[in-house]
Amino acid sequence: MIPEMLFFNHLQPYNAPNSYKNCSKNDQITDNPGKFADLGNITYCRLKRAYTSRYNKTIQSEETCQSMKVTIYGSGYVGLVTGTCLAEVGNDVLCVDIDRAKIDMLLRGEIPIYEPGLDAMVAKNIASGRLRFTTDAAEGVAHGLFQFIAVGTPPDEDGSADLQYVLAVANSIGEHMSEYRVIVDKSTVPVGTADKVSETVNAALSKRGTDMEFDVVSNPEFLKEGAALDDFMKPDRIVIGTDNPRTTELLRELYAPFNRNHDRLVSMDIRSAELTKYAANAMLATKITFMNELSNLADLLGADIENVRLGIGSDPRIGYHFIYPGCGYGGSCFPKDVQALERTANEIGYKAELLSAVEAVNLRQKQVMFNKISQHFENNLSGKTIALWGLAFKPNTDDMRAAPSRTLMEALWEAGAKVQAYDPEAMDEATRIYGTRADLTLADSPEAALAGADALAVVTEWSAFRSPDFEQLKTRLSQPTIFDGRNLYDPVRLRADGFNYYCIGRP
Numbered sequence: 001m002i003p004e005m006l007f008f009n010h011l012q013p014y015n016a017p018n019s020y021k022n023c024s025k026n027d028q029i030t031d032n033p034g035k036f037a038d039l040g041n042i043t044y045c046r047l048k049r050a051y052t053s054r055y056n057k058t059i060q061s062e063e064t065c066q067s068m069k070v071t072i073y074g075s076g077y078v079g080l081v082t083g084t085c086l087a088e089v090g091n092d093v094l095c096v097d098i099d100r101a102k103i104d105m106l107l108r109g110e111i112p113i114y115e116p117g118l119d120a121m122v123a124k125n126i127a128s129g130r131l132r133f134t135t136d137a138a139e140g141v142a143h144g145l146f147q148f149i150a151v152g153t154p155p156d157e158d159g160s161a162d163l164q165y166v167l168a169v170a171n172s173i174g175e176h177m178s179e180y181r182v183i184v185d186k187s188t189v190p191v192g193t194a195d196k197v198s199e200t201v202n203a204a205l206s207k208r209g210t211d212m213e214f215d216v217v218s219n220p221e222f223l224k225e226g227a228a229l230d231d232f233m234k235p236d237r238i239v240i241g242t243d244n245p246r247t248t249e250l251l252r253e254l255y256a257p258f259n260r261n262h263d264r265l266v267s268m269d270i271r272s273a274e275l276t277k278y279a280a281n282a283m284l285a286t287k288i289t290f291m292n293e294l295s296n297l298a299d300l301l302g303a304d305i306e307n308v309r310l311g312i313g314s315d316p317r318i319g320y321h322f323i324y325p326g327c328g329y330g331g332s333c334f335p336k337d338v339q340a341l342e343r344t345a346n347e348i349g350y351k352a353e354l355l356s357a358v359e360a361v362n363l364r365q366k367q368v369m370f371n372k373i374s375q376h377f378e379n380n381l382s383g384k385t386i387a388l389w390g391l392a393f394k395p396n397t398d399d400m401r402a403a404p405s406r407t408l409m410e411a412l413w414e415a416g417a418k419v420q421a422y423d424p425e426a427m428d429e430a431t432r433i434y435g436t437r438a439d440l441t442l443a444d445s446p447e448a449a450l451a452g453a454d455a456l457a458v459v460t461e462w463s464a465f466r467s468p469d470f471e472q473l474k475t476r477l478s479q480p481t482i483f484d485g486r487n488l489y490d491p492v493r494l495r496a497d498g499f500n501y502y503c504i505g506r507p
């Protein structure tokens with residue numbers, strides 16, 4: 001078989017017409033759409049683009065391109081960003097979510113999460129007709145050649161990843177599919193999940209008394225909340241785990257608009273792709289945790305962890321990223337993914353001691369702020385009011401999943417203190433989580449949170465908190481006391497200004 005035909009056979013979806021199967025490099029593909037018509041959702045134009053780039057031919061009449069059809073299950077931080085960015089580059093995207101309220105909001109043009117720049121991009125793509133929303137799974141299965149799973153994988157009771165949402169999507173794909181589909185797992189899932197997805201789809205198909213070809217691909221997502229659009233539009237890498245080269249080519253084509261500057265696509269087997277995502281998060285969590293451990297040592301030894309950070313970050317083998325000491329990592333990924341990887345190891349009889357230590361040290365670190373506050377007030381916090389700046393687990397998001405602010409607030413309440421909190425974006429989320437309670441006041445501004453409080457605790461390093469008016473701050477607090485969980489301020493200056501200043505790992 002000539003190599004060109006091999007290439008086309010890889011690109012070819014199930015049940016592609018014979019005329020397509022027989023095409024070759026010498027065919028006038030750019031001038032003959034009819035010959036390659038009816039390729040399901042692999043449109044003639046996309047095929048043309050793959051062909052022309054593969055053979056170094058000039059792409060002609062790009063504007064006549066039609067889009068690829070993509071379905072995304074889950075309209076959360078990952079699904080909504082993925083769907084919107086795929087629509088932004090011209091694809092026809094349908095987002096499916098089981099949360100009726102979320103879909104209703106999106107249909108009204110409201111964005112259920114805070115992610116910088118997302119509202120404008122969603123609005124633009126809704127207006128263009130390239131981005132649509134539904135709760136109807138059958139419609140979703142009928143729509144896209146690509147069926148992206150971007151639903152949550154929260155921790156189960158024992159810390160392992162709960163796959164019920166992923167497998168529910170797999171089941172509905174099996175229930176409704178009527179032609180070849182590429183099922184792309186973008187959720188973070190343990191090694192072996194692609195096999196479970198395949199089994200679930202096959203079980204649903206055989207319940208219908210039918211059999212149909214489909215492929216399952218692992219395509220873990222590495223975007224960061226707060227910079228998600230940029231991360232998706234200009235990814236560091238695009239990991240594609242598949243056992244079928246045909247699907248690598250399909251995904252390469254779908255991701256081509258994000259892969260222009262140099263090839264970022266890393267193709268591998270499915271299990272390695274699944275493990276890659278956990279490896280990345282566990283490595284980053286380990287870096288942070290290492291510095292947190294060192295910060296506690298620095299506290300005891302009278303060293304300054306900020307000097308140590310600069311001293312080691314300058315070594316290119318270590319680097320400056322992710323070595324900021326603080327009050328523990330939180331968020332929707334690191335805590336659950338470290339735990340899930342450790343549980344995966346347990347299940348196969350391997351004791352992942354490093355991962356257990358990372359988890360334990362981080363849980364301890366999340367108590368550090370409370371311990372410092374409690375010690376300052378001689379273990380008597382009853383009746384005290386603490387102003388809290390920052391509820392989100394990091395800046396530029398409203399996500400409070402596993403946020404250090406929650407550990408601190410809950411410990412303060414337990415000890416009888418009240419909290420007056422402010423966050424630029426996470427106030428609604430705090431209300432959703434905690435409702436109305438007498439010991440929590442959500443203030444309108446950073447200044448309002450300070451009014452009459454006995455101390456300020458800075459938990460999230462939002463830029464709005466980086467350079468406050470310290471004179472004014474002093475007058476608003478009943479005592480000039482700051483607990484800085486992110487080392488934002490200069491200890492020498494604050495102490496000279498008359499503050500009781502506590503930070504992480506600094507004298």
Ligand SMILES: NC(=O)c1ccc[n+]([C@@H]2O[C@H](COP(=O)([O-])OP(=O)(O)OC[C@H]3O[C@@H](n4cnc5c(N)ncnc54)[C@H](O)[C@@H]3O)[C@@H](O)[C@H]2O)c1
Pocket residue numbers: 073074075076077078079096097098099102150151152153165168169186187188189221222223224225332333
């Ligand atoms: N948040 C991040 O920064 C991030 C980054 C990389 C990877 N991930 C991974 O991506 C996955 C999704 O994370 P997220 O933060 O977007 O979660 P999320 O909780 O924000 O969103 C998940 C969405 O899936 C919906 N859903 C649940 N079951 C469904 C079904 N059967 N059909 C359709 N929709 C369904 C939920 O209603 C929810 O809206 C997780 O596995 C996570 O670990 C997250």
